[in-house]
Amino acid sequence: MSWYVIFLWIQTVILTSSFVYSEVCTKTKANNCQECIQSGPHCAWCKKENFTNAGEPDSVRCDTVRVLAERGCGETDIINPKSHPLSNYSQPLDGTVQLTPKRIVLQLRPGMSGEFEVKFKRAEGYPVDLYYLMDLSFSMNDDLENVKKLGNQLLLALNSITKSAQIGFGSFVDKTVLPFVSTHPEQLKNPCPDKPDSCQPPFSFKHILNLTGNGDTFKDQVGKQNISGNLDSPEGGLDAMMQVAVCGEKIGWRNVTRLLVYATDDGFHIAGDGKLAAILTPNNGECHLEDNTYKRSNEFDYPSVGQLAQKLSNNNIQVVFAVTSNMVKTYQDLSKLIPKSVVGGLSNDSSNVVQLITEAYQNLSSEVILDHGITPDFLDIQYDSYCSNGISNLNKAKGTCSNVKINEEIKFTVKVTATKCLPNQSFQIRALGFTDTVRVSVTTACDCVCNDAPDPRACNSNGATVCGICSCNTGHVGKNCECVTGGKTSQELEQSCRKDNSSAVCSGAGECICGQCTCHINEDPEKKTFGRYCQCDNWNCEMFDNKLCGGQGKCNCGTCTCDSGYEGSACQCKRSTERCKNVRGSICSGRGKCECNKCTCKGGYIPPLCEECPGCSSLCPHFGPCIECYIKEGQLNPRNCSDVCPGVTAIRTDQLTKTPFCREKDSDNCWMQYSIYEEDGEELYTITYTLKRECPEAPNIFAIVGGTIAGVIILGVICLFIWKLVTEFKDRKEYQRFETERQQAKWKTNVSPLFTNATTTVMNPNFDGDGE
Known part of the structure; x- marks a missing residue:
């Protein structure tokens, strides 16, 4: 048993130590109390006068509470704001109040969470408003006939579980444009001409009956409704749900539990489907009911599921999807995206709708979900839920408890964290589906309230102390207001403490006092910071053999000054040039530096002696x-x-x-x-x-010109000879072909049959033969 106790004690010590030392204050530059407490949730400020030593900056006043206490700062002198509730307005949980407190003011230290408790008690018989939204496309014809008889049954069922119930009615079909609805004039009058019963013209959404407690009125108004029709299977139900959610005054919602029963046997159009009908304007989530009809449905696209879920949540409306069996899976997927919604299987003729609504109401009422809606980006809100069944849900984005019974009280711890200083903010925590809210006002603790006692002698009588440090009068500056500006501004004096425009004041290692740097004193007496701008120190030099400057020199402003007989950037070598001399006795051939008895050659030369020049x-x-x-x-x-x-x-x-x-x-x-x-x-x-040069001989112009001419002539003669040979060859070939044809002729070649001998006797026709 003793070993077990010792083991637990060791574990406790380890956990406590790790918790203590996990509180770290990272203060890069905290020159006053405000900057300090804004540096981190574990930073505290010591306002004690004369807390700093000579040369110490005011930033040493900023540290964890443990470190400040160890340095002698008393508990009353430590400024360390916490996150906590400043005020809490609570009400008893009774039949009318289910959520408490009503209002709370919370102060938050950036980075540190503030916590408060919220209680919920489910009241018995809480009033209910039920709006029945029905699909009136033709496939719901038989369902409409049954719904016409439901008025008194629905009220009786609701009044059995609540003290006050109201019901209302609305219907929907789809946008009255192609390709959702036929736009032929005749079909716009009667969208189902081939059916025995005439249909009413198609419409997007109609609000038929305001919420009322009269079941006969419900029965009478619903009884006047006729079925309608459209072309495609999905309907415009999301359009109708959006109008029911945002048109609260026209629907008649009370500040009670609100149920929206959505009855259909088919799917739904979502954002983007309107582009099929050239409807490009996104749904703006506003009420557009005119004469109880959504007449601008053809101007705005269908709402997105996220947009609809937000509007339903903002208006505290719980949805019951009463759908046929073939659509249950589709609407279960939709229900996962809409908080406080359930899906029930509707019979083919809606005859079981009363039982379905009653069961859905019980399921919705027994589930409690705390949500805060949209808050600023720099506020983080988490919930620890402690349910009556013993189940705890810790560090969740919402508070949730299921199966909460009537008159049963459950608790939630709400943890709010601000990541930065913010102007005053407020948000509401709601139990979804219920009307009660918790309004949370948030302030951030980013200023210090020090309440310094006035002392006329403080700050050399040239200022007053604020949280332990001096706030100087005009014309005076300095840690104790000891400097007279002499016409210079504090910025000008500060500039003289900068090495250049981009440098920190006194290199971040000192204070600028009257235009001169006073370097900080290091806790280690062997370490010091020095220089006009505190730019030098004696510990940031190169190490060798795990020693500063090899233990054979001193660090001076970041550079080692070696002792006699040593050299090197870290004084790591004995001074010698034996291995750096060439045969002529020149060190590194005059083209390098001998360091640690080894040549470091200039660019282009090759060790070891920098003799060879590769270029x-x-x-x-x-x-x-x-x-x-x-x-x-x-x-x-x-x-x-x-x-x-x-x-x-x-x-x-x-x-x-x-x-x-x-x-x-x-x-x-x-x-x-x-x-x-x-x-x-x-x-x-x-x-x-050498003076000898190899010069090319001058060209022989006559030989070049003569050779060129002779070459041209010879080339011409050769070309003529070749032409003559080709021509002779062709002539001989043609003659041989002629002879071959002549020998193959079939007629006699000695006498031509057409040949006629020449006439040798010529007679004068006028000569009669008698010669005179």
Whole structure:
């Protein structure tokens, strides 16, 4: 048993310690009480005079209560506002009041929740208003006949469970536009011409009967109704529900329990379906009843389910979906989105509607849901529900209890948290489906009430203390109002304590007093902050071997100052240059820095001694003009080559002993050859060159021109010869074809049958043969 007690004690100590040390005050910049308590829910302010030491900022007054107490701040000097109710107006729970308190004023510390208790007691026989909203499309014809007989039965059923009941009636079909309803003039008069009974013209929603306690009036008005018709299966029921919810005065709702019975055998249109009929204006959730008819249904789209749920909730209306068996699943899904609604299975002719409504009322009344509606974004509200059946629902967005019996009392703890300072706010907590509300007014504790005793000697008689710190008179500034501004504003004095425009005052490590920085004193005497702008310290230097400056130097404004014989950014090396010297004794070849006995080369040079220049090959074109100058200087060039070649030592030789490092063309298109060697240091080169150049020979113009002409002639002769051969070949081929055809001819070729010998004797027709 003793071990068990010890174990519990250890657990308690651990939990208590973790709770205490979990309270942390993060105060980045809290120069006064208001800034402090707005920094976090665990921040408190010490208003005790002379609480700070010399050089300490006023921000040390801001910390957790535990830390301030440890530093000697008394309980009466600690300002630490809490979240709690300021006033509570309660009423006893009786037959008329079911929810208490009626009003409550709550003060909230940002980040800290405030709690209060709400009680609910279900009253017996609470008044009920029931509005029967019926689908009058043709498929509900037989249902209408039964509903016409329901008036007195409904009232009798309701009066059996309540002291006062009223019933009303309305009906709906759909929007009177295509494709929902036929717009043919004849069918707009009678939408079901092929039916034996005539139908009334289609309509969106009609309010038939105001809520009344007279069952005969209900029976009489409903008895006058006729069935109507439309084209598609879904109906415009959501349009009708919206008007019933928002037209409270025209419907006749009392401030009692409100039930809306929605009877149908089909589905429903939702927001967006109106686009099928070119209705693009969203539903505005307002009342548009004219002569008890929703005449603007063709102007506004159907409401969304969320929009309808909000309006039903705001107007405290509970919905009973009385639907046929084929629609139960559809409306159960809809009921999940509408608070305080139930679904009941309606018989095909609605004969069981009275029993269905009675059971639905009992189910709705026995379920209590606390909700607060829409609140500002920076208020978080949660509920702990303690129900009579022993079930507790903690930290929920709504308070819920089911199966609450008549005259049974249940409790809720409401926890409200403000995440920031807010102007005065208010909201209502309602038990959905019931009329009682709790009005909550919220104020945020973001100001300090310190009640400092006036002391004329305080603040050097140049100001007054406010929550322990000085508020100076005009012309004086400083922690104790000790500085005279001398015509300068406090902003100008403060600017002189900034290193530059973007810097913090005194680098955030000191106070600006009379235009000069006084650096904060560190709790560790070995650590100090210094400098004109408190920009330096002696502990933020590089570490080596887990020691500041390797233990072989001192930290001075973020840089290590090494002891004699040591070097390096953290004084981690003994000073030596043995490994940094090249064969000529130059340290890092003059192109680097020897640190920790190792060369750190400048860009482009290669360790270990920075001798090799990987980019020297790219210098060949750079030195081309320089070498050309020296070559032509040897040929009596008047230019001064030392000006063209700074840092270059040129050595002429008759012949390069090794393959030239560079081979570049000069301005005469001749190839020059030279080698580059970089001396110790930067931009110092020795160049060895030769005067010999490889120049291209001049072209032989006569040979080029003669060769070109001869080539053209030869090419022309060859072309002519080829043309002649082709022509001869074609002629021979044609002649051979002619001969072949001639030999194959079938007539004689010696004498032509058409041939006639020439006439050799010519006679004169006038000559008679007698010659004279």
